[in-house]
Amino acid sequence: MRWLLLKDLTILRRSPLQAVLLVAYPILIALLIGFAISREPGKPRVALLDQIPPGARVAGGNGKLPAVGVDQRICREVECVDVGSRDEAATKVREGDLLAALILPADLIDRLNSLSTLNPETPEVEVLVNEENPLKAQAVDDRITALLARANLFIARQIAKEGGRYLNLVVDGGGFDVLGQSVEILGLRETASILESLRPDVPAARRPELDRVIRFATLARDNLDIASPLIDRLAQPIAVDKHSVSAPTPPLEVFAIAVAATLTLTFVTLLLVAGSLALEREENTFARLTGGLVSRPALLAEKIGLGVAVGLLVTLLMLAGVQIFVSLDWSRFGLWLAAILLGAAGFGAAGAALGAAARDVRAVSLLAFMVSLPIALLSLVPSGAVGAGLYDVIRVLTALFPFKPALEAMTSALDSAGPGIGGPLLHLALLSAAYAALARIALRRFATI
């Protein structure tokens, strides 16, 4: 078997395009993943046209609230690009330079202030977007909606905070500036105390009326005490208390590395084994080899072994490349090996089944791509993202191909927060045995097609 393995490696070396792809592919993937996960997520570039007059403030009672700073708040979330006019903003968005444009109209603060009057007007901001395709339209919509929701929440909290301060003045009393003059507010608490102290001096006939006033002041004080936290809660009435019912998940960058490593393993192993087996038929050597020189199971084992060896090397090369950008936990190397070896065995056996079923190298390469790419994409569909029935179908389909268990095994191997590795490894072992049996059956008609 070693001579056949040596022969296949020599042939691989003599195919410059294949050899370059095998080396270049993991390096490219490692660089892409490395750059992507080692940098802060880029902020979307949004044009901001602020037409609010300088010094405008949201009013509170007879005074004005501190500057809300809506524009500053927004520019913390996105990269704001100043533009001079609405037309300039529209042009930049249309040409794709910017994700969207946000226009804060001159009357925004006036409209916000009108909310506390008898003639309220809804404050509006204008958003310009370029919905050149449905995917981008959805993404931009989600981003802008989230951005404005956060800005609205911030403004509501500022107003609630200021409202609470005024309520405290009414309850507890204190100083208050009106048009530059300081006004002393007595407060309900103090009012009730003064009235209580005056009660003995009031004629008995007038006391019931005084008692009604004292009761009102006391009730108002007590109830307004709880109004302040209530107003604060109105800004965000529902708080989130998140509990995960699944196993702890690894960090996003670990998952990204696991996806990249599994994709590398898939394509390298699947294509190599399928192509190498199909080549034996294309070169007419299959009949010669199996005519007494090598048994069919031994030939299958050699091809799968070739895929496992090259797949292991290329995937480790990729992980070593990623190590330049992100620190990997090398103490888990044994688990990496287990995940890669069993993953490669699964893909190798699947490749052998495809190679035995197809007629030539080109057909099998096409077949391998057509089978593996959709399955890999389906394996990344999370539960809840599609209907329950469709998800069940996806679950069955992805369970029949080694990608999903290989991805789970790789994720578990890379980080301790991942799910258990035993289940995926057992799944891969079963798939390897099943595909090897299928390949064995397909080989029976291999030489006679």
Place this chain on the structure above:
Amino acid sequence: MVKRYGEREALKGVDFSADPGELVAVIGPNGAGKTTLLSILAGTLKPDAGTVDSPNGDVGWVPQQAALYRRLTVEENLLLFARLERREDPRGAVGEMLELTGLGERRRELVARLSGGNQQRINIAIGLLAEPAVLLLDEPSVGLDPRQRARLWEFIAGLAGRGTSVVFSTHDIQEAERYGRRLLVLADGEGLFDGSAEQLREAVRGEAPAAAEGDFETAFVSYLQHRGH
């Protein structure tokens, strides 16, 4: 030997033997069962009935299309199969084959760069690596020019001269007459004739004298026609 593909009987009880150093040509129209017979003799196809006996079980097999790795050199191909044949001295065996094929100077060339004739010589040399008592060749001269064909037959005749039994199939009736010491005629899976070219011509002479006096191909076609093929 009997071989069936579903309902169709590809070989209907064909029986023959070949002596050491004998050159046996298997001829017949398309679909006669020539390749099936040789594949069974080579062990790459199992018969539904019948057995194959050869001294020490050694049979060298040369398929119709060159079974070589085109991205390996001449030497690498020979060395790989010598090792798979478990030759004690694989490199020595390669040297012998290179000398036999006359391709020693081109040992480091990729097989893909060789002409069809030279590829066929390597193809045959690989069949000889097992030092077989019997060599099976399926249409060995297909695609070769006359000069290459002449060299190929000279090479095969040399092997037979050293005691190797050679069984070959061919569509070229003149070639079968010229190089086959014995002819095995198959038609629709049946063995119709087993003997020398002269014996076949003699058989035709009794049925169609004019055809027997023409070229061998005419005599052969007449022979088949008189037997309903």
